[in-house]
Amino acid sequence: MVDMIVLQTASYLIAALSFAVTGAYYIINLRNTSKAQELQVTMQVVSLFSNSAFWDEYNELLTREWKTLEEYQQKYGSMFNFGHTVFITFEAMGVLLRQKLINPIIPWNLYGHATFVIWEKYKPVIMELRRTWAPDAALWTEYFVREMKRYGDEHPESEVFTGLK
Numbered sequence: 001m002v003d004m005i006v007l008q009t010a011s012y013l014i015a016a017l018s019f020a021v022t023g024a025y026y027i028i029n030l031r032n033t034s035k036a037q038e039l040q041v042t043m044q045v046v047s048l049f050s051n052s053a054f055w056d057e058y059n060e061l062l063t064r065e066w067k068t069l070e071e072y073q074q075k076y077g078s079m080f081n082f083g084h085t086v087f088i089t090f091e092a093m094g095v096l097l098r099q100k101l102i103n104p105i106i107p108w109n110l111y112g113h114a115t116f117v118i119w120e121k122y123k124p125v126i127m128e129l130r131r132t133w134a135p136d137a138a139l140w141t142e143y144f145v146r147e148m149k150r151y152g153d154e155h156p157e158s159e160v161f162t163g164l165k
Contacts, residue, residue, distance in 0.1 A: 041102050048092060049111050053085045061086060061118055069128055083122075087141055090115060094140030097147050104151040108158065112148045119145040 048054065061083045066072040093115075096102040107115075119141065129137040152158065 038103070041096065042106050045093070045096070045102060045106060046110065048089045051085075054089055057083050057086045058114065058118065061122070069124055072125055086118060087138055090118070090141040090144050091138070092140075094142075094144035094147070098140070098143060104147055105155075105158075107144075108148055108151045108155075112152060115141075115145045115148050 064072075064076060066075060093102075093107050097104055097107070122138075126138045126142075
């Protein structure tokens with residue numbers, strides 16, 4: 001005959017085992033949900049950078065030439081009146097990175113260097129906008145550029161620097 005202690009022990013073991021299985025299922029489900037959300041954000045980031053309006057503006061911004069801020073304002077206006085798609089995209093990337101909604105490796109590997117080129121070229125214009133118009137002009141773009149720089153410095157082994165192996 002089966003002893004009562006053995007039955008009680010077996011029932012405790014079954015309860016513990018079902019608790020462990022439930023916990024494992026929950027962890028796996030949570031991880032899958034997190035990966036799905038990360039994939040969704042990644043695809044949205046790719047779509048931000050892959051539209052033609054972004055690259056048309058980016059290329060136009062690169063072709064602009066000026067030697068002084070006054071010359072820039074004479075040629076292109078006193079306000080930063082072009083490149084909204086580019087800078088809004090960079091602003092969005094800065095916010096996503098700050099809120100840790102995206103892993104920095106994604107924008108770094110896709111477009112990290114593109115941010116440096118525009119930032120360095122337009123930094124004097126942006127700083128003047130901050131001084132004369134809005135102290136927070138392109139603030140998240142600057143954050144994005146700094147995060148890309150930091151990420152690149154911390155990951156010299158990156159495929160961006162070394163090529164795919």
